[in-house]
Amino acid sequence: MPKQILMDHDGAIDDLLSQLLVLTMSDAELIGVTVTPADCYIEPALESAYKLLQLMGNESVPLGRGDYYGINAFPSEWRARPEIINALPMLINLPKSPDPYGYLSAPDLIIDRLSSAPGKVTVLMTGPCSNLVLAMEKAPELTAKIEEVVWMAGAFRVSGNVQTFQHDGSAEWNVFWDPISSQKLMEYELPLTLIPLDVTNHVPVTKPFLSALASQIDYPLSNLTGQFWALTLDTIPGYYYTYFMWDILATSYLAIPDQFKTEMVKARVSTRPPNAGQTYLDDTGYTLKMATDVNVAVFYDYILTQFRQ
Ligand code: AGV
Ligand code: CA
8 A cells, every 4th residue: 555645835845846756656645745834825825835736636635734934934035936947848738736725734634544544654854843743732642644744854963044134044935934943843762764965965956967857858757846946046046046856856855766865863942043944963852753865866756757748
C-alpha cells in the first residue's frame, strides 16, 4: 500500500515544485494539502496549489487554508511569486479554482485527514509548522495517527538564512516565522525528521541542472518545472539570495531516504532575539532526527527522472 502523505507548504516556488514532485511518486498517496501564508500570499498560493492538482488529474485532493500568521513576516517580494506561476502558459487557462474562503481552515483539514485515515500518515512540511501545531493542540489524540513528520527546517552546524534587523543570522526562515510553534513541535517528540540547511546547502539550483532538465523539455513536467526554477535565479542581494532545493530535498526524503545520512540528536529552538528561531543542539533538549548529508548525484538524477513522466 502506498504511503499516505499529508502536505503543508507555504507557496514558494520550491514548495509548489515539491507538491508536483509528491504527485509524481508512485508509492505515495497525497491525502490533503494545507497552505501556510508564510513565503506567499494565501489566495494566489491556493490557486497555484489547485492548478497543480488539476494539471496532474488530482483535483479531488482537498486543500486547506492557513489563517494563522506567524511572528516574523517574510519579505513581500518573495511572497508574491505565485502570481507569476498562475500566469504561466501551462497554468493560466486551466479551469478557475474555487473561492479560497470556501476551503476548510488548515488545522481543521489536518484534523479531518488524520482522523479519517485508515492507518498512520506521514506529514511533510515545507514551510513553518504552525498549522500542524494548531491541529495537535485542538485534537491531541491525533498525534497517534502520525507515522513521521518530515520538515524542511533549521540550521544546526551552519549559518542560518535570515538576514534582518534584531537578528544574528543563526536562524532558518521556516523556524523564524513562528519560533514559538517550532518550540512546541519539538516538545511533542513525535518521530520528527528535519531536513535543515546543513544538508540543503549541498543542493543549490544550478545552471547545469537546469540545462539537463531543459534537454528533456518534451516532457511537459520538465518544461513546466524548468520555468518555475528559472524564476528563482534573480537576486535580491540584501537577502543572500542563492536558491537551494530546500523543499525538494525534504520531499525527496520520502522516496529515497537511503540516500541520506541522518543523526539522532537532542535540540532546542530559541524564541527570543538576537537568535529567535535558531535551532541548536543541546543535551537537555528534545529528541529528533536530522539529515546531515545526501548523495547529491543520486538526488539530482532522481528529480530529473520524476519529471520525465
Ligand atoms: O529557508 C528555506 C525555506 C524553504 O522552505 N524558504 C524557501 C523554501 O521554500 C524561505 C527562504 C529562504 N531564502 C529564500 C526563501 C529566498 N531567497 N527566497 C524565497 N524564500
Ligand atoms: Ca517553503
